[in-house]
Amino acid sequence: MRFAFARNRVITHALAIVAGALLAWLALPVWREAVMRWNQKDYGLLVEQCDGAMRDHYQAKMRAADEPSRDTGLALQAGEVGLIVCQDYDLYQKQLVQWGLREDELAQMRLKAIEARAGDLDEVVGTHEIRF
Amino acid sequence: MRYASNLALAVSSALFAVAALVACGRSDESDGAPAAAFADPPATDAMRLGALRKAALANGFVRAGELAVPVVPARHDVGRLIFASPIMSLNGQISCQDCHLDQFGSADGLPNAIGVGGEGAGAARLHSGGRILPRNVLPFWGRGSRGFDTFFWDGRVQKVNGRVVSQFGVHAPSTDPMIVAAHLPSVEVREMVTDTPQIRDGLMSEDVGAAASIQSTLARRFAADPAIGPKLAAAYGLPRDRLSFREVTDALASFIRFNFRIKPTRFERFVHDNGPLSRREMAGGVLFYGRGRCAGCHGGPYFSDMKFHSVAFPQAGFGKNGFGVDEGRYNTTLNPKDRFLFRTPPLYNVAKTAPYSHSGSVVRLEDAIVAHFDPLRLVDTREMTVRERSDLYARLGTASRETLPSALTDEEIRQLTAFLRTLSF
Numbered sequence: 001m002r003f004a005f006a007r008n009r010v011i012t013h014a015l016a017i018v019a020g021a022l023l024a025w026l027a028l029p030v031w032r033e034a035v036m037r038w039n040q041k042d043y044g045l046l047v048e049q050c051d052g053a054m055r056d057h058y059q060a061k062m063r064a065a066d067e068p069s070r071d072t073g074l075a076l077q078a079g080e081v082g083l084i085v086c087q088d089y090d091l092y093q094k095q096l097v098q099w100g101l102r103e104d105e106l107a108q109m110r111l112k113a114i115e116a117r118a119g120d121l122d123e124v125v126g127t128h129e130i131r132f
Numbered sequence: 133m134r135y136a137s138n139l140a141l142a143v144s145s146a147l148f149a150v151a152a153l154v155a156c157g158r159s160d161e162s163d164g165a166p167a168a169a170f171a172d173p174p175a176t177d178a179m180r181l182g183a184l185r186k187a188a189l190a191n192g193f194v195r196a197g198e199l200a201v202p203v204v205p206a207r208h209d210v211g212r213l214i215f216a217s218p219i220m221s222l223n224g225q226i227s228c229q230d231c232h233l234d235q236f237g238s239a240d241g242l243p244n245a246i247g248v249g250g251e252g253a254g255a256a257r258l259h260s261g262g263r264i265l266p267r268n269v270l271p272f273w274g275r276g277s278r279g280f281d282t283f284f285w286d287g288r289v290q291k292v293n294g295r296v297v298s299q300f301g302v303h304a305p306s307t308d309p310m311i312v313a314a315h316l317p318s319v320e321v322r323e324m325v326t327d328t329p330q331i332r333d334g335l336m337s338e339d340v341g342a343a344a345s346i347q348s349t350l351a352r353r354f355a356a357d358p359a360i361g362p363k364l365a366a367a368y369g370l371p372r373d374r375l376s377f378r379e380v381t382d383a384l385a386s387f388i389r390f391n392f393r394i395k396p397t398r399f400e401r402f403v404h405d406n407g408p409l410s411r412r413e414m415a416g417g418v419l420f421y422g423r424g425r426c427a428g429c430h431g432g433p434y435f436s437d438m439k440f441h442s443v444a445f446p447q448a449g450f451g452k453n454g455f456g457v458d459e460g461r462y463n464t465t466l467n468p469k470d471r472f473l474f475r476t477p478p479l480y481n482v483a484k485t486a487p488y489s490h491s492g493s494v495v496r497l498e499d500a501i502v503a504h505f506d507p508l509r510l511v512d513t514r515e516m517t518v519r520e521r522s523d524l525y526a527r528l529g530t531a532s533r534e535t536l537p538s539a540l541t542d543e544e545i546r547q548l549t550a551f552l553r554t555l556s557f
Contacts (some may be wrong), residue, residue, distance in 0.1 A: 045541065052538050053423055074431065075535070081187050081199060081422030082538070084180060 044113030175414035187421035211387025224248035236482030268492035276310030288426030416551025435479035448493035
């Protein structure tokens with residue numbers, strides 16, 4: 001009797017583990033989707049800000065090379081300080097990886113940020129396309 | 133078994149809740165990311181703090197003590213009396229102090245200044261029936277200190293290549309631009325001179341002789357004043373009957389230099405003495421010297437390049453050129469390239485000197501920042517007349533050629549204002 005109880009207990013535990021693993025496997029995409037939704041706005045903003053900072057820095061660097069002066073040197077330094085936002089972006093991205101997102105999901109979030117105004121294009125096409 | 137399951141469920145639920153909270157509140161963990169709404173803990177990010185110090189020094193930030201110009205105590209003491217005396221006004225009852233008040237950070241707290249005829253302070257002065265001057269009163273912080281050589285919104289008194297350029301032309305009463313600037317308010321109609329038929333017929337001639345005539349009269353009054361005359365004479369070692377307006381303005385300039393000198397700030401202690409900044413202040417500083425591009429114009433020891441720039445602020449009042457237009461620097465140089473340009477305002481004590489802009493059209497410091505990169509947020513173009521919209525369009529054209537900041541979020545604007553408050557003393 002004791003043996004049967006112990007055997008049942010093993011089976012029950014094994015079933016619980018399998019059920020838990022199955023649940024986790026099924027829940028993982030939902031979890032990732034939730035993390036993406038929660039973070040899209042802030043992460044998207046950092047994507048945009050870092051992109052702008054990199055562009056500003058590049059332009060300031062070109063200008064400092066073309067017209068070296070104190071003013072263009074200071075503008076370049078401002079561009080370098082501006083790049084600090086890219087570290088915020090990087091840190092944030094690493095946090096998202098910690099929370100289970102993979103490169104695919106991050107790429108998807110970046111694309112969403114870059115194409116944040118893609119809806120405008122749909123509207124333009126919707127308004128102006130020639131309908132036969 | 134049931135107990136164990138319940139315990140496991142409770143633990144996992146708690147862990148999930150903690151995880152969700154951490155995930156939602158992750159932005160508080162980074163110094164550079166938006167800070168918590170209420171707490172503003174000390175900044176500890178060595179990289180950002182170091183970058184901020186380095187950028188401030190590279191942009192010309194120095195200790196307050198390096199900017200002070202020594203003055204003779206007896207002269208600034210009598211200058212204090214002159215500053216508060218209505219004798220400075222030829223035919224009105226107004227002193228310098230009436231528009232430069234301590235409670236408004238040495239300005240008057242009003243959008244446009246109220247000149248002769250004005251009484252009281254703040255809103256009471258606005259409604260007292262005084263003559264409106266079409267520009268915002270400038271605060272006095274740092275005026276006449278080392279390197280502060282460009283005066284008024286339009287730079288109508290300026291030291292260029294060692295020479296004072298002003299409306300006095302070659303007859304400038306001094307080689308010190310601060311003293312030349314101190315000569316002007318006493319001969320400005322509506323500011324300190326009441327516009328009467330006698331003034332119009334006898335003195336409104338836009339020449340240096342008319343100004344000298346008024347100022348000789350004022351000098352005689354000061355010399356004859358029982359409280360001011362003897363002290364002024366003693367301060368300059370002259371008999372009272374030899375005192376001129378030169379001594380009056382020199383004493384006034386000494387007082388302004390001394391009383392409104394730049395003093396140490398929290399930002400100075402941060403840059404030079406490793407003093408603390410909060411996270412939000414540090415983030416604002418990084419924005420100021422970085423993506424905000426503020427230091428491009430608000431650089432140098434006074435947070436002003438002392439040059440002329442355009443920001444498409446809304447216009448309040450009738451404007452220097454009438455009909456709600458103020459063409460700024462153009463009024464001084466008559467160079468079309470200078471339309472709508474104004475001298476970059478220094479930022480010491482900026483948090484105390486609202487409202488902002490040349491016409492005082494913006495009440496909040498946050499909105500003054502917004503005007504630099506998103507000016508249309510501050511106006512309702514549907515409520516404007518065609519003329520007003522046309523004028524705004526002209527200002528937008530000039531402003532758009534400036535070095536514009538990145539589009540800042542509301543939280544970033546709050547960070548910038550927190551940083552600007554570290555420039556108060």
